[in-house]
Amino acid sequence: MEDLARERAETTFDVEAMKIIWAGGRQAFELQHKLASIVANDPVFRKDNKPNMTRKELFIGGIRKAAHCRELALELGLSEDDARTLRTLRGEKAYDDLHWNMFIPVLRTQATAEQQKKWLPLATSMSVIGCYAQTEIGHGSNVQGLETTATFDPSTDEFILNSPTLTSTKWWPGGLGKVATHAIVHARLILDKDYGVHAFIVQIRSLEDHKPLRTITVGDIGQKFGNGGNNTVDNGFAQFNNTRIPRDNLLMRMAIVTKEGKYVRQNVPKQMLYGGMIAARQIILMEASMDLSHAVTIAVRYSAVRRQFSLDDGNREIQVLDYPTQQQKIFPLLASAYAFRFVGQWMESLYSEVMYQFENNNFSALAEIHACTSGLKALTTSVTADAIEKCRKACGGHGYLCASGLPELFAAYIPSCTYEGDNTLLFIQVGKFLVKTILNMKTSFRPQGTTQYLADLDLLTKKNCEVSDEDDWLSSNVILGAFKARAARLALSISRQILKFPNQDAGFEELSVNLVSVAQAHCQLIVLSKFIDKVHGAIPGLNVKKQLQLLCNTYGLSLVCEHVEDFLVTGYLTKRQANLARHQLRSLLSHVRPNAIALVDSFDHTDHYLGSVLGRYDGDVYTHLYMEALKDPFNNSAVTEGYKEYIEPIIKQRLQSSKL
């Protein structure tokens, strides 16, 4: 316990100032801090008892917490964003996340003004509870392959929804299984012909008694990964059997269907469909920084408490955090947590900007922003999912206990790699976008936004790295230059190869593995550049800027070392320069070490939020591991249930006569 106190006493920067940077401002910090302590002190939000709960208990606990959050939000008069923060802090997913993060944003982007006037008040007051029903059991990423149909019946001015096959069963939507009264259902619009997939508002359950509508077979898809995880959420299935909805329940911002059954495209680009996705992805990005910082806090604190081996015999064992292998595992993730936070903050402002442009029917930036948010979603969720497991492994055996909080965190987090766009497919899309950007540049097209650097393609492909000693790697321009050159060169190489194929699609297919690589390179560049922008801004507080600079360099150089083959193969780095990067990284990690505890304290996570005996603020790990074990109902009896039937016959050699 004294270890953490000592480390805190030796901190060299202003932790309170860093907390404010992390939170995104003083006001945000104060609100988050207040909400976090409300949650931590309210027994309804207790979660240490979850590992022993059944599925049903988990779910009931989840809807109870959701109701309590709603009540608190009303009592405290929280804005939508602040209520979302409250839900994040409760540390457990429920149907309401889907209602606010999917259902409502889709209404806002895909419903007409008139439709919004009708539905938004119902949705924001939660008089209806919505979910988002796109995925089918046999169809995930390929939205155009969905099979559910919505056939217009002009005689009643209604659409008739049907699930024509088993594979068309709606499958996965969170909130659909047991709670949602309404769903945004993606279905093929059938008029005189099949107009492809459109979104419809479909009532699922009665607003009176909550019974499912007669024409809809609906339920929960069963147990998911983990003890707790997302088992608090009622991911559901639904089949429609001539379910009728009013014509006006088609979301009509993109296209109108008239009373006569005529299809009229509206003057908004098709990408408008992505509006809801961008909203969801921006939230996913902030969650990535939260969950990554969550795992890192546990790993860093426990690595400072845990001791192993002594260099000189007889001395006290060494804190595990002092080992280079441990630092190499954890500190790049610590730096990534900050990096993701700042790119998330940047995207928050970008999203507001985009929404403003949408409202003014300006969609010019959409393709680039869509690619950017897709890629950042894929990058941050992949890294975070892997990082949680790395942190768990870095905690040794105890990380495997539910009491460590890490199994629960992992189980809850990993679906983010799959939902809202499978990460591999997203990377391929981003890769294609980059290659097409380069191919289009020949026709006087100027790359915009996060792809602007591609305008300097010539320079980036000709000029190699100029690093000549270790410290040269400390310059932001040097690291940034390396990432730009890497991404540009990889993209250029693919765009040249593509031209050799008889058609572009076949080329993209064959080179899909390369597309993933270039997309990762591009997205890492975005994250790094936003981190650098942050560091170059005004940052108050003693040595706060210095610490952020250190983390920013750690982030960049750890990626250079992790992907060094890209830099070598593209000819941008020499072997010597790569080696200098490795040496500089080693040095950076050792400089992160003295303030590591303070850098995770700066996330301001409560013990409740962490839900981890290993990550306790006070470091009193072993006492509490032991206490948790004693609490387990499994320890109530001295001789276990089942002894007489299944153990005694073995020991007393009476097995063959027993006939189990």
Add this chain to the structure above:
Amino acid sequence: MEDLARERAETTFDVEAMKIIWAGGRQAFELQHKLASIVANDPVFRKDNKPNMTRKELFIGGIRKAAHCRELALELGLSEDDARTLRTLRGEKAYDDLHWNMFIPVLRTQATAEQQKKWLPLATSMSVIGCYAQTEIGHGSNVQGLETTATFDPSTDEFILNSPTLTSTKWWPGGLGKVATHAIVHARLILDKDYGVHAFIVQIRSLEDHKPLRTITVGDIGQKFGNGGNNTVDNGFAQFNNTRIPRDNLLMRMAIVTKEGKYVRQNVPKQMLYGGMIAARQIILMEASMDLSHAVTIAVRYSAVRRQFSLDDGNREIQVLDYPTQQQKIFPLLASAYAFRFVGQWMESLYSEVMYQFENNNFSALAEIHACTSGLKALTTSVTADAIEKCRKACGGHGYLCASGLPELFAAYIPSCTYEGDNTLLFIQVGKFLVKTILNMKTSFRPQGTTQYLADLDLLTKKNCEVSDEDDWLSSNVILGAFKARAARLALSISRQILKFPNQDAGFEELSVNLVSVAQAHCQLIVLSKFIDKVHGAIPGLNVKKQLQLLCNTYGLSLVCEHVEDFLVTGYLTKRQANLARHQLRSLLSHVRPNAIALVDSFDHTDHYLGSVLGRYDGDVYTHLYMEALKDPFNNSAVTEGYKEYIEPIIKQRLQSSKL
């Protein structure tokens, strides 16, 4: 469903012959096949109901299955090895695994002949049930740091065991929590002074009524990762409070304590302690190949069933397994499953040889074998743990459902990265061993066994790769040469750097990250070389050898591409050669594709063993996913429990008056 049948019809090699290679011979195949179908058809071994079980139900189910296995083993007259196969096939860990895989092997290596005569019959008849109690809550890898004491009392000719601190609490031993009657306890031997850690046999529970002994506080350490996972095992804790055991319960092969309390070292090297570890690691290696092949079977089959996107509009969607990104994810793992199997078979024979040498008090090969088995344990478990999660992600969203079997497999598997030696620490040890081997070569020392190639250090560091076109990479010698050169060059580079440090230990500490890399390189070389040996041996059956050659090349080249920076930085490969490797790998993967289903069928896993709707032999995935969901007790009522309390007040806007 027709997809898998069609793929099977198009197989170009003799699957039955491959099954025999995988099993390790016809006899082994027939036995495994027989045992697998016994297990699959016996309702006691049912496991599809596990996700909904509580911890206690899981445990009781586990001891029931263990008793049933014991009964079957006696009825069928199975040998120890065959009984182990039966336990593997039941697909669930229990206390008996620890009894047979840890307790008994340690008796065999560390007990004297006389002690073995007393204890082995008790243990092999299961009249006592043993566990292995080394780890303490505050001490894992550093065995010398254990705190439990065993103080000799000459007046009664007994040792008195004590847990002097909270951190000395024994923690983690499987079987200790609820079942074991005896434990091999590691404790500091205290006579006139502290002689360091030794192993003692300590009775934990009464053989009459199973009650814990009065002086021992014992229990279960609580819930672990996953729904099922290892929650069938009673990992336990224990504290000793003046627990007395006879002097003769010290395992005395290494050292004797006389009646007078005199410590007498025996003429066996200290590494003898590793005997039990080698046994355990050999088993771990075979488990890695089983669990990896388990995950790969699910991913390959489901990727052939699942379809996504069509190249030309309107056509049927493409099997996901046809996508290069999917092949790149899964096929190297398929190849690794075969690779691990063959290195496991090799180690099985190596282990028998070692045991023979032990019996003849010949320990000369021990250091090298210890390093080899340590490294292979670390390599195969790391790869397998990551691979299970990769396979899960490759299954898209459905991989997240318990019905996919993958969450359970992951949760059950991952502790193997930590137990029996943390993988990072094992790699560091192996790295040190390699560097020391090189440093010792200067004094006419000849490297032996798997390190023999280091004798050619000069040649390996001077001669670079001679590949000049893609097909050159298909030669076993070329790939093997590359792996030898890589490992040798990395090891040589570290051994040169080490000499610059004031002392070796400080050097090893600072270069620990590099030690991990060189150890991985060395272990990959071992696995590859055993795969090549296998392929070069006699292999009956139509095209079986050809398929294995293809997989062997895939294994080698996928590693070259994954670790290409090692090959580039050491100067062994040029950028062009690396590029040729990548092209050749792409071609190999496309050649694996047509027989992929048959290659996983060759593992001969039953649907029971797989426990996965996605991996079903018949490919009827979606029907059974749906049926599994309907079976979930959560779907019994139309309106969910908790509706009145937690949902209705929200929808009907009565929240603020309700006071939840």
